[in-house]
Amino acid sequence: MKIRFVTDSGSDIDFDYADKLGIKIVPLSVTFSDDADVVHFEDRNFDLESYYKKYKTDDDFSAKTAQPNPGAFFKVYQELADEGAKEIIVVTLSSGLSATINSARLGANMLKKKDDSIKVHLVDALNASYSEVFLLEKGIRLRDEGKSGDGIANLLRAHTKNIKTFILLPSLKYLRKGGRISVTKYILGTLLKKRPVTIVNSEGKNEVAATVKETDEGIQKIIELTTEDFSRFPKQVCIIHGSNLDRAGLMEKAVKKHIKDAKIIVKCTGVTISAHTGPDVVALVSEF
Secondary structure (H helix, E strand, O other): OOEEEEEEHHHOOOHHHHHHHOEEEEOOEEEEOOEEEEEEEOOOOOOHHHHHHHHHHOOOOOEEEEOOOHHHHHHHHHHHHHOOOOEEEEEEOOOOOOOHHHHHHHHHHHHHHHOOOOEEEEEEOOOOOOHHHHHHHHHHHHHHOOOOHHHHHHHHHHHHHHEEEEEEOOOOHHHHHOOOOOHHHHHHHHHOOOEEEEEEOOOOOEEEEEEEOOHHHHHHHHHHHHOOOOOOOOOEEEEEEOOOHHHHHHHHHHHHHHOOOOEEEEEEOOHHHHHHHOOOOEEEEEEO
16 A cells, blocks of 8 residues: 554554554563663563563562654654555654654654655654554545545644543552652642542643542543533543553443443553553543
8 A cells, every 4th residue: 555554552552453454563662660771662572461460569660661763663664665655654652741753753854865755744643542543543544535645644633632531540659750740749649549530631741630539430530521521422432441450340331321322442551651650540532
């Protein structure tokens, strides 16, 4: 095909599904607190089950992610060019959360120096996780309808406003470890037993939308925020979870009760999200 698609591992797309759709995935790199000198890559060989087990065996365990280097993107672009691609659409993690799109841009510049006949279109998802997959799926539909690469990219950029993500953080611990909140806020929030519900805002950054004390209350709040108090309903949703399947089950039950006609996908998130939220996170990504 003349138009091909690329994303990063922060999209949480299944590798087999990506293969089926002809999507190339550029993995982020990962380091663990228990062996910081070893760099892992969030590729199809990454052992997600073993990663989550580390949280259970080490209370101080944490993970850090880093954007792919430009050369990793260039390599994938070159592979697609060799396969006959003339235009490449790249959907990345929000620029407000990661520098991944900068690496994608630098990789495109590297390709341009070698072959300026291949056009690379960058799409900032202004979001994370399965929001990228929703954009990719729409992009493929638009390609199959005969849209140009530039036209697809513009439509996807416009469509980002129709995808919303709300996240329930069961603990402030991992935000503190990542330096995303101050010690004072961490101590105060812990004492008050506050659990933030965050939204990825229109600038692609995380901000607190509400605070709750219990998981059930948090899930109900996410449903209310997603539907704007039950006045607007998404056509499909993805329930994102870490290693806590019970929370995912509670979210799925709430979605089935209140958003009855939506297609529901349930997905275990990778390191890119859980490194900042911890293993007990649950989130709802909705496409309108």
